[in-house]
Amino acid sequence: MMNSKKLQRPYFQNTDALFLAKDLLGKVLFTHKNGELTAGIITETEAYFGTEDKASHAYGCRRTARTEAMYQPGGIAYIYLCYGMHYLLNIVVSENDDPKSVLIRSVQPFKGLSFIEERRKRSAAEPSVSSGPGSLSQALGIYLSFNKKPLTEDEIWIEDHGLRYRDDEIISAPRIGVSYAKEHALLPLRFYVKNNRFVTQKSK
DNA sequence: CTGGCGATTCTC
DNA sequence: AGAATCGCCAGA
Numbered sequence: 001m002m003n004s005k006k007l008q009r010p011y012f013q014n015t016d017a018l019f020l021a022k023d024l025l026g027k028v029l030f031t032h033k034n035g036e037l038t039a040g041i042i043t044e045t046e047a048y049f050g051t052e053d054k055a056s057h058a059y060g061c062r063r064t065a066r067t068e069a070m071y072q073p074g075g076i077a078y079i080y081l082c083y084g085m086h087y088l089l090n091i092v093v094s095e096n097d098d099p100k101s102v103l104i105r106s107v108q109p110f111k112g113l114s115f116i117e118e119r120r121k122r123s124a125a126e127p128s129v130s131s132g133p134g135s136l137s138q139a140l141g142i143y144l145s146f147n148k149k150p151l152t153e154d155e156i157w158i159e160d161h162g163l164r165y166r167d168d169e170i171i172s173a174p175r176i177g178v179s180y181a182k183e184h185a186l187l188p189l190r191f192y193v194k195n196n197r198f199v200t201q202k203s204k
Numbered sequence: 205c206t207g208g209c210g211a212t213t214c215t216c
Numbered sequence: 217a218g219a220a221t222c223g224c225c226a227g228a
Contacts, residue, residue, distance in 0.1 A: 046211070055211070057224095066224065083212050084222035090211085103211060134212050177211050 005159040008152060012074035017093045017100040021047035022170060022191050024091070026163035029107055031140045031156050036115045038140050040107025040130055041163065044192040044199045046175045048090070050100040055181035058099035069148045070099035077156055079137075079147040086134030089142050091151070091158075105176075105190070106131040108198040109139070116140070127197040169194045176200060 007027065012020070022045075030039040048056040050070075057067045057080070069078035070092055078090040078101055090101040109116050113124040116139045120129045130139035137143075142156070151157045172188040179185050192199040 048211075057211080062225090064225070080211090081223060083210060083220080085220070086212050088211060105211090128213095132212070175211070180210080 005161060006152070007158045007160060009073075009075040012091065012093055012151070013095060015074075015093060017047040017049050017102050018189070020091070020093050021045040021102045021189065024102060024104070024158070025170060025191060025193055026161075026165055028110055028159045028161050028163075029104060029140065029156075030111070030159060031142060031146075033141055033155055036112060036141060038112030038115050039110040039159075040116075040136065040140060040198075041110050042104060042106075042158075043108050043196045044104075044106035044131070044190070046103040046105060046191070047189040048101045048103060049189070050094075050098060053181070054184040055175060055178035056099070056101075063099075067099065070101050071097055072148065074100075075151050077146050077149045077151065079142065079144055081144065082134065087137040087142055087144060088133045089137055089146070103133060104136065105133045106192070106199050107136050107140070108196065127199075127201070131198050132200050165193060 024042050024045050027042050028039050051061045058070050073096045074093045076092045078092050082088045089104045093100040107130045109124040117124050120139050130136045146156050149156050171192050171194050173190045174186045175190045
């Protein structure tokens with residue numbers, strides 16, 4: 001390839017979670033493990049703005065073994081186990097010691113559909129195949145072993161295929177499942193592509 | 205050391 | 217509406 005489409009470090013570091021959460025819509029998330037190449041077009045994200053964000057694991061500068069990834073320089077994955085059974089994928093944003101991240105919530109299957117269908121036990125045309133952060137991780141084979149992986153390597157990365165959305169094609173809404181975040185719970189930090197079926201259906 | 209609780213999903 | 221399922225982390 002003449003021009004690599006793989007997004008590089010500066011794209012993740014020289015920005016903030018709010019901008020990136022919107023800009024990642026339409027980008028293509030790839031995973032390649034055990035010879036299985038799969039990818040999905042990012043259709044839904046949420047911004048977590050760091051130490052001041054009551055919904056963030058890094059709220060109040062909380063720094064533990066789990067949250068360590070977020071304190072690293074941007075451009076790596078932050079994966080954690082949620083509800084004891086789902087692996088959730090975040091993209092670490094910004095500089096060193098600035099724990100901001102973007103949660104990838106949904107993708108539209110793009111490559112390796114047979115692998116995705118095998119993992120999810122359903123058709124890749126079914127929106128539930130990769131909508132919602134837990135389902136998306138299962139569809140793309142994302143596990144804890146991806147935690148702290150640089151997106152510049154060849155197990156998990158993001159490509160720009162030129163797909164762009166206008167502002168009026170992007171819906172913003174409150175983040176899901178963060179009612180504990182009090183006054184930050186209703187901030188419109190969730191973004192998804194209008195009229196795309198591959199987004200979280202219910203919200204509470 | 206302990207116990208309450210999830211950035212969820214699926215079934216009943 | 218409830219279950220599944222287990223690591224995290226604040227508090228003792």
